[in-house]
Amino acid sequence: MEPPKARTEVTEPYGYFSDLTAAHLLHEGEIRPAYTLAEPTPLEVWRRNLEIITAILTAAGVDSFAVPGFSLTRPVLAVSAADRQRVLTALAMLCDSTGGRLATPEPAFRESELGLNRPQWARRADMGDVPMVRASWLWTDAARELLFGADYGCDVEFWNPTGDGHLLAPRHNRISPVVRDDGARVTAPGRLFTALAAGPRAGLPRVATRPEFSRPGLDLVDFPIDVVYTWVDGADHSWLRRRAEADQSPYHAESANAARFHDREELRFSLRSLHLNAPWVRHVYLVTDRQRPHWLDADAPGITVVDHRDLFDDPDCLPTFNSHAIETQLHRIEGLSEHFLYFNDDMFVGKPVDPRLFFEPSGIARFFPAQTFIGMDPVSTADSPPNAAFKNDRALLERAFGRTISRMMKHVPYPLQRSVLAEVEKEFAEDLARTAQSAFRNVTDVSTVTLQHYYAFFTGRAVLGEAQDAYVELGMPDVHERLELLLERRDRDTFCINDAGLPEDLADERSDLMRRFLESYFPVPSPWEKSLAL
Known part of the structure; x- marks a missing residue:
């Protein structure tokens, strides 16, 4: 009717x-x-x-x-x-x-x-x-x-x-x-x-x-800000073949866990969240390994698909299945703005946000340390890949600045600067090169993202930021209630829905739950979706 x-x-x-x-x-x-x-x-x-x-x-x-x-x-x-x-x-x-x-x-x-x-x-x-x-x-x-x-x-x-x-x-x-x-x-x-x-x-x-x-005030962010995503479709047969043929010798089971590569179309809804709540973003770059989402209109203005082969200077580093390795190369994206946000595809902008959430009008970046602390013991194979990379970052920063760090980053989009990343690459060349050559996460990896945040802070180019954020794991027993609260309030600047701790027997049920939530939260297609996409 x-x-x-x-x-x-x-x-x-x-x-x-x-x-x-x-x-x-x-x-x-x-x-x-x-x-x-x-x-x-x-x-x-x-x-x-x-x-x-x-x-x-x-x-x-x-x-x-x-x-x-x-x-x-x-x-x-x-x-x-x-x-x-x-x-x-x-x-x-x-x-x-x-x-x-x-x-x-x-x-x-x-x-x-x-x-x-x-x-x-x-x-x-x-x-x-x-x-x-x-x-x-x-x-x-x-x-x-x-x-x-x-x-x-x-x-x-x-x-x-x-x-x-x-x-x-x-x-x-x-x-x-x-x-x-x-x-x-x-x-x-x-x-x-x-x-x-x-x-x-x-x-x-x-x-x-x-x-x-009629003239800008001191609070106007008037420089371009781009967004970079890294994305993979873990069900793609060609990609699975390349992964099977790679030297699978990861030190930790998490490094090769297939769940890390599962695509639930989070990227589609993350892009919708950008279109809805951060329309000031200039351009989106999607970094992939010879893939693209079936629903993506790659010819639409404002988005560029970047293949790993166009990103890595050294072809011997490919193929790679290591996000730490890919992150060492992000500043090489052709046309990327000096200031950009790095998104994982499970990160979303939850309400209209000001670019000042991520960058000062002067160009200084913000970063968002988590409340949890990483132990001060030396790195070992008992550490998970994120914790091992953090400890390696800590050792590099202690050597360079005589300062120590203990807090990882929140699951909030990462504000980065190309010039700082290039400087980090030069300052810690051997460590970043070794990480770039690791096909799977290795205990010797560094996290370029964490390293850049603290390096920028110690050199006067970043400050601590505050964001009203939320982090939800699909494996949480109360995940349904958490998502309902997010949908009802819509008061978070950003939120992340991670598949950590998701039991295999609940994977389909929780994936359906997340999909229904995202369709309700972000019902409006972005300009980067094909018009007939479901």
Whole structure:
């Protein structure tokens, strides 16, 4: 049955809703229309809400200008406090006609960068002299798995004349709480108003603002950031033959464990998470061994498949089945940006994130040590491959800097710099060359990723970062409850779903569980999927 159409009118801004279908959904105890978008992403909702409110204010004869607020997902418009009643009337009529909601954060005048991320809501029939209001609609995808509501609404601030030719904001923003009252109307790139549009793929149009807000501030990340994945399909017959023909003499059973190479199509959903929540990524590089996912559109703009043969200078290092070996070569990817994120295919971006989560605007990288510590005993064959590589990294750093390390990295995307990786390769040439030649993980391996993080830190090119992350193992007895909580809250910057500890008799059941979770969390295909892919 076709869902009912939302009530619309011919003229703008009601026309923004005229080509949309609205399914009536229960939300926070109310039946409300949720408008289905063809491109249901946080950035598209940001753009659409800004354009709708701008249009209604223009129709009401109210001058407005965009303000660089602290929120990634909520656009901010400013108007003169003298226009408060006209604005409230126009917004109330629009929301009543289209199923939107008009509310005010409480107390709005106290909101800062911290407060804006934790608003307290109060619904009022009488807006009085409130310093700002928030208009929002429910936007959703075709499957109705995603729902964008008040956290994505558009804020309208009422700025007061100061008596000396200026307007004063009711709260802080990222540039200035004061602008000239008679300031010229100018346009500026949309990326100045939400970090989601920081990259070249975002495609956000220019927005109307004031001269004070038309130039980048010190918090803008204006350099390109790429993403690199390493991926393998462990069921591919050609790959299995190459693996069987390799010298299988790993020191540890984990090094040759077939489960490490099993493909559950995590990569498909990890790419969806990038498209949805990190649209500022410039380009994606997928490093593989003469493979590519069946669902991947490798000709789509913004992605490049890189074969091991194009990465390793020494052909004698191939074939390799050792992620430590592959990681020694990542900085050789042709065209790769100086700053990039290295993803394992089981890592996902869980909500809209700012590139500053990973890099300072100055270019300094962040890194995310885990809370667990690695023992100080010398490396031995009793160590798992990750622990052995970490201990080898520690020995190299102690020799180079006289400092010791004890914490591995969280399962969070790794912010890396090509120049630092090249320097690490030069500084520890023998150790990286030996690792590159190991077809399977070896007790003598180093972890180039961990080594680069701490090397960059000791040389002033990285700082400790903080991320709201989650790590889930498919072998956990409460994995179902953990995934349900992730889906319900959607509050993690990043999360990882690892197959560690997964018993063979539960492999199919847990794989199906993970697939259902990922399809619900990331229902929107990325631009890099074939259109007919299931």
